[in-house]
Amino acid sequence: MNQNNTDFRKDSDIIFLAVVIAGLYIISLDNFLLFHSLVELFSIVVAVAFFLIVWNRRNIIENNYILAAGIGYLFIASIDLLHTFAYKGMGIFPGYDTNLPTQLWIAARYLESLILVVSFFLMGKKVKASNVTTTYLIITTILIVSIFGGYFPDSYIEGAGLTSFKIYSEYLIASILLVALTLLHQKRSNFLPNVYKYLALAIVFTIIGELAFTFYISVYGFSNLVGHFFKLISFYLIYKAVIVTSLDKPYEMLFGELNQERKKYTDLFRAMKNGVAVFEPVDNGEDFLIKDINPAVEKIEGVKKEDVIGKKVTLTFPNSRETGFLDNLRKVWNTGDPIHTEPIHYCDSEREGWRENDIYKLANGDVVAVYEDVTEKKNTQRQQAQLTKELQTVNQILRHDISNDLSAISMSVDIFRNKRDDKYLDMIKRAVKKSISRINEMGMFEKTLDFEKKLKPFQLSKVFEKLRGKYDLKISIEGDATVMADEVIYSIFENLIENSIKHGKADIIDIKVQEKEDDVEVRVSDNGTGIPDSIKKKVFDEGFSTGKGGMGLYIVKTTMNRYGSIQVEDNDPHGARFVLRFKKYPGKENVKSE
Numbered sequence: 001m002n003q004n005n006t007d008f009r010k011d012s013d014i015i016f017l018a019v020v021i022a023g024l025y026i027i028s029l030d031n032f033l034l035f036h037s038l039v040e041l042f043s044i045v046v047a048v049a050f051f052l053i054v055w056n057r058r059n060i061i062e063n064n065y066i067l068a069a070g071i072g073y074l075f076i077a078s079i080d081l082l083h084t085f086a087y088k089g090m091g092i093f094p095g096y097d098t099n100l101p102t103q104l105w106i107a108a109r110y111l112e113s114l115i116l117v118v119s120f121f122l123m124g125k126k127v128k129a130s131n132v133t134t135t136y137l138i139i140t141t142i143l144i145v146s147i148f149g150g151y152f153p154d155s156y157i158e159g160a161g162l163t164s165f166k167i168y169s170e171y172l173i174a175s176i177l178l179v180a181l182t183l184l185h186q187k188r189s190n191f192l193p194n195v196y197k198y199l200a201l202a203i204v205f206t207i208i209g210e211l212a213f214t215f216y217i218s219v220y221g222f223s224n225l226v227g228h229f230f231k232l233i234s235f236y237l238i239y240k241a242v243i244v245t246s247l248d249k250p251y252e253m254l255f256g257e258l259n260q261e262r263k264k265y266t267d268l269f270r271a272m273k274n275g276v277a278v279f280e281p282v283d284n285g286e287d288f289l290i291k292d293i294n295p296a297v298e299k300i301e302g303v304k305k306e307d308v309i310g311k312k313v314t315l316t317f318p319n320s321r322e323t324g325f326l327d328n329l330r331k332v333w334n335t336g337d338p339i340h341t342e343p344i345h346y347c348d349s350e351r352e353g354w355r356e357n358d359i360y361k362l363a364n365g366d367v368v369a370v371y372e373d374v375t376e377k378k379n380t381q382r383q384q385a386q387l388t389k390e391l392q393t394v395n396q397i398l399r400h401d402i403s404n405d406l407s408a409i410s411m412s413v414d415i416f417r418n419k420r421d422d423k424y425l426d427m428i429k430r431a432v433k434k435s436i437s438r439i440n441e442m443g444m445f446e447k448t449l450d451f452e453k454k455l456k457p458f459q460l461s462k463v464f465e466k467l468r469g470k471y472d473l474k475i476s477i478e479g480d481a482t483v484m485a486d487e488v489i490y491s492i493f494e495n496l497i498e499n500s501i502k503h504g505k506a507d508i509i510d511i512k513v514q515e516k517e518d519d520v521e522v523r524v525s526d527n528g529t530g531i532p533d534s535i536k537k538k539v540f541d542e543g544f545s546t547g548k549g550g551m552g553l554y555i556v557k558t559t560m561n562r563y564g565s566i567q568v569e570d571n572d573p574h575g576a577r578f579v580l581r582f583k584k585y586p587g588k589e590n591v592k593s594e
Contacts, residue, residue: 013240017233017236020232021229021232021233024038024039024229024232025225025229028225032225033087033088033089033090035225035228036084036087036228037084037087037090039228039229039231039232040080040081040083040084040087040228041084042232042235042236043077043080043231043232043234043235044077044080044081044084046235046236046238046239046243047073047074047076047077047080047235047238048073048074048077049239049242049243050069050070050073050238050242050243051070051071051073051074051077053070053242053243054066054067054069054070054071055070055071055074055129058071058129059129063123063190063191064119064122064123064124064125064127065119065120065122065123065187065190066242067122067127067129067132068115068118068119068122068127068132069115069116069119070242071129071132071133071136072111072112072115072119072132072136073112073115074136075111075136075137075139075140076108076111076112076115078140079104079107079108079111079140079143079144080104080108082104082144083101083104083105083108084101086100086101086104087101088101097156097158098156098158099154099155099156099157099158100147100148102155102156102162102166103147103152103153103154103155103156104147105155105213106155106166106169106170106173107143107144107147107152109169109170109173109210110143110169110173111139111140111143112206113173113176113177113180114176115136116176116177116180116203117176117179117180117183120180120183120184120187123187123190153165155169162214167214170210170211170213170214171210171211171214173210174207174210174211177203177206177207177210178207180203181200181203181204181207184196184199184200184203185200192245194240194241194245195241195242195245197241198237198238198240198241198245199237199238199241201237202234202235202237202238202241203234205230205231205233205234205237206230206231206234208230209226209227209228209229209230209231209234210227212224212226212227212230213227270294270295272294272296272370273296274296274370274371274372275293275294275296275297275300275301275355275369275370275371275372275373276293276294276296276297276368276369276370276371277290277292277293277294277297277368277369277371278290278291278292278293278362278366278367278368279291279313279329279366279367279368279369280365280366280367281329281330281333281365281366281367282312285330285333285334286330287312287313287314287326288312288313288326288329288333288367289310289311289312289313290308290309290310290311290312290313290316291309291310291366292305292309293305293308293309300353300373301351302350302351303316313325313326313329314326317346317348318348318349319346319347319348320346323344323345323346324341324344325341325344325346325355325357325369328341328357328359329359329367329369332359332360332361332367333361333365333367336361337361338358338359338360338361339357339358339359340357340358340359341356341357341358341359342356343355343356343374343378344356344357345378352375353373353375354373354374354375354377354378355371355372355373355374356371356372356374357369357370357371358370358371454486455484455485455486455562455563455583456484456485456486457482457483457484457585457587458482458483458484458485458489459480459481459482460480460481460482460483460513460520460522461477461480461513463489463490463493464477464493464511466490467490467493467494467497470494471497471501471509473501473506473507473508473509474507474508474509475497475509475511476508476509476510476511477511477513478510478511478512478513479512479513479514479515480513481513481514481515481520481582481584481585482584482585482587483520483563483582483583483584483585484563484582484583484584484585485563485582488555488559489559489563491555491556491559492555492556492559492560492563492580493511493524495553495555495556496524496556496578497509497524499553500526500528500575500576501528503528503529504526504528504529504530504531504575504576505528505529506526506527506528506575507527508526508527509524509525509526510523510524510525510526511523511524511525512525515584516584518584519564519581519582519583519584520581520582520583520584521579521580521581522579522580522581522582523577523578523579523580524577524578524580525571525575525576525577525578526571526575526576526577527571527574527575528574528575528576529574529575530570530571530574530575530576531568531570531576536568536569539553539568540553540554540556540557540566540568541553541554541557556578560580563580563582563583564580564581564582564583565580565581566578566579566580566581567579
């Protein structure tokens with residue numbers, strides 16, 4: 001729809017301009033002086049309108065090119081007005097011939113071309129409108145005085161036509177305008193696309209017009225007519241670039257450089273990995289509207305910009321009050337002092353995680369939160385703390401158990417030396433074997449602490465088949481499924497089976513696998529003596545508390561925390577049952593376990 005409107009406006013502009021040119025051409029056939037006056041007055045009105053727009057906003061304009069050019073066009077218009085009054089047949093300046101309007105024309109075009117070039121070199125600098133006006137006034141006064149005082153070179157001689165000065169001046173002016181066109185192209189990013197396009201075309205048509213004015217003989221001649229048509233088109237394009245645009249998008253046109261800076265910050269805003277949200281206070285700071293968010297916020301919070309803009313913070317983030325985030329927004333809004341918050345844990349029905357905020361107040365009263373999703377960092381810190389704690393515990397147990405074993409070995413060696421009884425050699429062997437077992441358990445436990453290790457699919461039936469041949473007891477297996485685990489999965493079931501044999505005195509192990517909707521449940525039951533109720537809740541750290549049970553079940557628990565979960569219960573009619581829950585493999589095909 002917008003494209004159709006744009007095309008329609010373009011077509012309308014072309015038709016309008018064609019009708020005007022046709023009408024002016026008809027007028028020129030009967031009254032060239034009227035034609036000339038209408039064209040010049042149109043360009044003068046456009047130039048003065050350009051000046052008025054710029055002058056009334058001179059204190060807020062950031063684009064110095066628009067400022068300098070707009071002021072300059074007032075002085076261009078003043079010389080063009082004198083040119084119009086001095087034109088042959090007007091009779092306003094008696095005693096002067098055709099040379100006067102031609103000199104005024106050349107002076108105006110020199111001034112216009114130089115203004116269009118010099119204005120570019122003022123961009124990005126601190127410029128006072130009064131200084132620009134004074135400079136142009138002095139230059140214009142010098143030009144007018146030199147023309148009327150007879151100091152300006154002749155441009156037209158009656159009976160001979162254009163002078164060499166006039167012709168070469170037109171070529172020089174065209175060259176200066178080419179420089180202006182080149183600079184405009186280089187600085188195009190400082191202008192709205194339409195403004196750049198219209199200004200560029202205006203300069204092009206001015207150049208063509210200047211070339212048309214290099215070979216006319218009579219001021220009423222055809223090339224003079226063509227040159228004025230090109231001037232008409234040029235000023236019509238200036239009218240489109242400046243006046244129409246200033247009505248449609250007043251601030252965007254006048255703040256070209258500022259818009260460029262704003263675009264840089266907007267691009268930065270959208271490219272930032274940190275979330276950036278802008279809030280507007282409502283209800284005297286009791287709540288805040290979400291005014292803008294960057295793509296990082298959409299990704300972190302799982303929202304779409306169009307769904308949250310204009311909504312209250314408390315509606316979009318229901319627990320923002322409880323976490324203190326709303327209070328922090330209010331505090332910054334009231335005091336103007338920025339705040340850095342330590343990571344805050346946020347959780348509602350839609351999202352959960354840790355956020356670290358830097359909150360600022362903008363000059364317009366809005367409040368900005370720049371924040372980072374530190375959930376992964378917090379999880380890593382928690383895992384590291386857990387790892388440190390577990391390693392400390394392992395170190396304590398290992399030193400305690402092996403120290404006891406070595407004491408037993410030392411005592412047995414002393415007794416054996418005195419009594420030479422082989423049973424003490426057996427005791428030494430058992431103590432050494434126990435210490436080796438402890439060391440092996442530590443090695444296996446080390447594997448369970450690798451939090452970064454990725455899980456992969458394992459088919460349970462293949463895992464069980466590998467284990468079945470290692471034990472001299474009956475193991476029945478029912479069901480199958482593929483779960484997410486790693487190589488430590490073998491140790492899980494080895495420890496459970498060995499625990500049943502060693503502590504429960506079991507000779508039958510029953511394993512049942514059942515796929516649930518969200519996970520896979522594995523029940524490992526035995527027919528042993530069972531586990532007393534008094535230690536069920538601490539069975540997985542039994543070795544830590546008693547020093548007798550070893551690390552086996554603790555390894556199981558630690559590993560299952562990564563895989564899913566585990567709990568212990570009584571088996572009916574007797575024995576123990578461990579219920580393990582694994583993450584289900586999302587694929588459908590069976591996989592080969594390693």
